[in-house]
Amino acid sequence: MRMDFNMQRVVQALGRSVKSLANPGLWGWSLLPALVLLATAFIIWKVKGEVNWAWLFRFDWDENSGSVRFFVGDPSFWKLLMRITLRNFSFSPLYLFLTLIASVCALPCLLDKLVEREYPHLFAKDERVILPLLNSLAATFIVVFIWIAGVFLSCFFIGYHQLTEVPSFGFYMLCFVWFMLMPVLLLAWLNRESFVFACLLSYATETEKREICRRHALPLFMLGLILALLAYLPILNLLIPGFAALAYAHYCLEALRQLRDEALVSVMQGE
Numbered sequence: 001m002r003m004d005f006n007m008q009r010v011v012q013a014l015g016r017s018v019k020s021l022a023n024p025g026l027w028g029w030s031l032l033p034a035l036v037l038l039a040t041a042f043i044i045w046k047v048k049g050e051v052n053w054a055w056l057f058r059f060d061w062d063e064n065s066g067s068v069r070f071f072v073g074d075p076s077f078w079k080l081l082m083r084i085t086l087r088n089f090s091f092s093p094l095y096l097f098l099t100l101i102a103s104v105c106a107l108p109c110l111l112d113k114l115v116e117r118e119y120p121h122l123f124a125k126d127e128r129v130i131l132p133l134l135n136s137l138a139a140t141f142i143v144v145f146i147w148i149a150g151v152f153l154s155c156f157f158i159g160y161h162q163l164t165e166v167p168s169f170g171f172y173m174l175c176f177v178w179f180m181l182m183p184v185l186l187l188a189w190l191n192r193e194s195f196v197f198a199c200l201l202s203y204a205t206e207t208e209k210r211e212i213c214r215r216h217a218l219p220l221f222m223l224g225l226i227l228a229l230l231a232y233l234p235i236l237n238l239l240i241p242g243f244a245a246l247a248y249a250h251y252c253l254e255a256l257r258q259l260r261d262e263a264l265v266s267v268m269q270g271e
Contacts (some may be wrong), residue, residue, distance in 0.1 A: 009216070010223045013251035020114070020246060029109045031241035033079075036186040037094075037238060095187055095231055096140050098241035101214040103136045103194040107245040111199065111253075119253050132198040139193040143186050150182055184228050191224030195248035204256050212255050223251060 021027040115122050200209045213220070227247065231240040 007219060007222060009251065009255070010219050010226065013223060013247050013254070014226070015183060016250045016254075017243060017247040020250070021243075023117070025111070025113050026110060026246060029106045029113070031239070031248050032106040033098040033241045034238040036101050036105075037098060068169055093144075094237070095241065096143060096190070096236065098139060099190055099194050099244070100136050100159050102241040102245040103198050104133045107132070107195065107198050107249065108202075108241055110246055110249050111202070112247050114253060115203070119257060122253065122256065131201060135197045136194045139190055143190050147183075184225065184232075187228035187231065188221060188225035191227055191244050191248070192220045194222075196220055198253060199249050199252035200256065203253070208259060209257060211259060212252065216251075216255055220248075220251065223247060 071245070112124075125157070196213060202213060204212065224244070227240055227244045231237045
């Protein structure tokens with residue numbers, strides 16, 4: 001069986017998701033993770049008396065920490081690198097919480113409404129509600145483990161380089177990959193692992209799940225990567241997890257429909 005590397009499917013899923021936001025029922029459920037987080041933050045603010053709202057909305061990037069005018073040999077460069085690293089990794093817990101709410105609470109309702117409106121030929125199976133939760137928790141645990149290891153390794157790399165003072169191009173590339181790309185790649189992987197399983201659980205057979213995950217592995221990851229990058233923008237960081245659930249629902253349901261159409265055509269040609 002072939003693998004699908006067509007990125008047009010990713011663009012189509014994003015476009016359909018944007019159009020779906022015109023439906024109040026769909027955008028209402030896509031806002032659920034953000035509303036839960038804001039309600040939690042409001043309760044903490046009432047009880048504790050303070051909440052870092054700037055960090056919550058990602059408006060805490062001051063002029064000095066966002067500057068890139070430092071030279072590599074300047075100690076200020078390493079302070080900047082450390083701040084960028086901690087900021088990227090510190091964003092992960094917030095996104096993990098929102099993704100967990102989106103995959104467990106918002107996605108099932110989004111799927112029901114999408115199937116009713118656009119995929120009426122798909123029928124849901126009776127599956128355990130706890131399975132998406134366990135899958136999301138497992139993916140979250142893996143990301144948290146790598147995230148914690150990343151923070152310690154980041155501190156070690158920067159501290160070791162400052163002590164040895166032996167700059168090298170390879171070290172700078174390693175810093176760039178680990179400090180800048182790793183958090184984004186982790187969130188992209190989390191998007192795919194959390195949403196794809198939950199989308200296909202109630203509508204696809206085991207064979208169809210394996211085929212879709214194998215054939216669409218790269219587009220599904222690229223969809224998660226695009227959404228992870230958008231999640232680093234202020235305010236959008238709260239909205240992207242719910243939108244990601246909608247985008248993955250569109251992609252997976254459309255992939256399932258096309259897979260079944262191909263199977264039907266093959267049967268008819270065989271006859």
